[in-house]
Each structure stands twice: as C-alpha cells, then as structure tokens.
Amino acid sequence: MITNKNCIIRLSRYKNALYRLQALGFVKVFSDNLADSVGSTASQVRKDFSLFGISGNKKGGYQIDILLEKLNSILGKDQLQKVIVIGAGHIGSALMRYRGFEKEGIKILGGFDIDPAKINRNSVVPILPLEEVKAFIKAQGIKIAILAVPDIAAQQAVEMITGAGIKGVLNFAPLRLKDVEGCIINNVNLEIELENLIYFVNVEAKIK
Amino acid sequence: MITNKNCIIRLSRYKNALYRLQALGFVKVFSDNLADSVGSTASQVRKDFSLFGISGNKKGGYQIDILLEKLNSILGKDQLQKVIVIGAGHIGSALMRYRGFEKEGIKILGGFDIDPAKINRNSVVPILPLEEVKAFIKAQGIKIAILAVPDIAAQQAVEMITGAGIKGVLNFAPLRLKDVEGCIINNVNLEIELENLIYFVNVEAKIK
DNA sequence: ATCATATTGTTACTATTTTCACAATAACCA
C-alpha cells in the first residue's frame, strides 16, 4: 500500500493532464508525453503506474480513457465526494463559493458556524448552525471536512466532528492539531507556505 | 545550502513552537521538548539544527531567545516581508483581510485586479488596477506575490509580474505554470489537497 | 512473414532523507 504523498499528488497531476490531452483529441499517450505535461520524467511515470499495477501496451503507450478510469478509481473520483466546511468566515466562504471543486467530483454540502449572523439555509451551499453538524455528518455519511475556524476553536471542532464520523480533515488553522485515532489531518498552513517561499527566494538571491 | 523543503517547513514549526514555549515562560528547551511540540523526533531536531550550524549546550539544551534569533534570521523574519496579491476575488480578498500574516512579519501591501469594480484605494489593503502593478513592484521593491486569478489568466499574470521583479510566487490557480528563470513558483492546489486527503482516507478505510 | 523500432515494465542503482547510536561534554550533586 502506497503511502508516498508525492506519488499520490503525481497521480492527480497525471489525471488532470490526461483530461487536457483528451480534450485536445488524443486517444493514447506515452509515458514521456505525460511526463512532459506534468513536469516529471518518463521513468517516474512508469514507476508510479507500476506501483498501482497500471499497465499499458509495449510500443503502444497507454489508452487515455482506460488510464483515466484507473486513476479515477484510485483517487476515489468514481463517486461523488461529499465535504463539509466548518467556519463560514473569509476562507470558508471563499471555498464554499468556489465552483472548481464540483467539476472534480467534490461537493461541499454545507457550512457550519457558531455565529448566528452567518446562518443562511437558502444559499447555494447552506450555512447551518454548528449544533446541527453532528446530525448532518451522520445523516449524509460525510467523511471529509474542511476546517476554517479561528485557531483557538480548531481543536475542539476537530474533536466534535471526528466524534460524529469525520475521517479526514483539511485544516486551515495555523496550529498542530492533536492526532485523532482513525482520522487523517492534513494542514494547509499559508503562513508557513509563504515563509517557505521567502526562504527559498532569499537563498536564491544569496547564491547570485 | 539546504534545499530540503520539509526541513525548512520544520524550521518554521520549531520557530512557532518556541514562541509558544516562550509565552509559557520557558527560557530553554531540549531537542525532545521541541520534537514533541511539533510532532517530530529529537534526532530530527538536532540534525536540522546541525545542518544550519545551530548549536546548543551539552546537557543545557538550547536557549530559546538565541534559537529564535537564529531561526528568524534563516527564515527572513528579521525584516518585514512585503507581498502583493494579484486577483482580488474570493481567495485574494480572504487573504488580504487576514490579519494573521502581520504578526508573522508578512505585510500585504496591495491587491491588483483587472475588474474596475474591485478597485478600492481606501481599503486597509488597497486594491489597485492591474496596470499599476509593475510600477508598484518596482517602487516598493517587492519580491513576493500571491497569485489568485482564474487559471486562464495565471500564466500571463506571472509573466507580467516576474518581468517587473517578482522572485517568488505562491500560486492558487490549479495549473502548472511554466518555469520562469529567476523566479520560484510554489503552488497551493486545494483540489489536489482534497483529492490527496480523500485517497488516504479511502486507503485507511480499506485496511480495516 | 520478417525485421527493425519504439515503448513498456521492472530491476538495479543512486540520491536523499530520516533514524540510530554513541563519544564528547557541560551541569549538577555529594
């Protein structure tokens, strides 16, 4: 079982590139085409596929539609992925208004907030009171949540939603949440992303 | 010169943890304390420090204030980091309204948009017309930009701002931008982040 | 039908990253 995060990210990139190639009318693809479109190497592409038992045709490359089917299945794109957002503030609202997730088969079913002023049951993605989140998760069988609450509220929120059945959290609050048994917590820490970028820009500047 | 991105991310985490420890009244810290607070190992902490020539005291651990000074210097936190945002839509606005960057010494000086309706020279972070971006970058000596424009606009936007002196871009558009000589492009691809999380949640579910 | 060629799939190799282990030594204690 593959636990290499970068490898899975590459699979997403291959998938995206394949849709583009398909839209351009291509029916098959070679490992080096695909490598070019995602900025990788042909070896890496074949190695990645090999890890998942994906095979093509000697001299014939890979048939795009079959490849897409396999990648989509690995990535869970053969079923609609239901997601909720906790915290309907700046980031939470931006995510809920974003149309890009739907064409990726990711549907945000609702947002939840403690601030009564944020509640709106009639918006495209309804914003509901936090008290309803547990029932909602259970009723809809939701596994994935995006956490966009202030950092002081994050730990408690995670415990609440994992208690109700959430198995994966994408956390935007800039702190390390305590591991929860049976739940994967991934972080999007934009402060750290920027700090990282700044470091590498400075390093480059020093070389010259 | 260290090019290991994860290592630099860990430095950011150490730094953040050290501020928390300092706020709690601690003056010195041991590698295993620090490891605990960031979810790493004592060996990893000492190795990371060793790579940057940071040393502590045998049996005495590390003095937090000195350590912070060194980490801050490595991470470029000893000077204000000026940033601009291209695209004042949902994500761009959320970022510009976010107060969290300032306490990290990161200041968003302005946003730029092609849509005249978005322009607002009087908001806390002024939103200016895109035509002014080149002059602004040069006048203010800006090196870092956050790109929050629709994907079709992203490539052209990058070329424009790198031409004016931008050396690092944090790109939110879900596509691979062509490398630009002398500029580092890091991506925050939230579709892929979610896809990744979904994969690992599914894998966990299958194990059981 | 045969041959030359292009491309895969996998194994072997290399590089990078993390972990381990322990000598060196500063701090503390009796």
Next chain:
DNA sequence: TGGTTATTGTGAAAATAGTAACAATATGAT
C-alpha cells in the same frame, strides 16, 4: 573536587524516493 548523568552533535546505518538501464515485446514497415 570528582563522579555521575543528561543532553548535544555528528557520522554511520537504514529507509525511502527517484533515476537509469535494459530485456521483453507489440507495432508497423517492407
């Protein structure tokens, strides 16, 4: 003061990730 102990700093080992090489083979050309 001398001995004991806790902790660092680092080089060696292990684990992980990525690259290269090439045998196997399907395809298309003649």
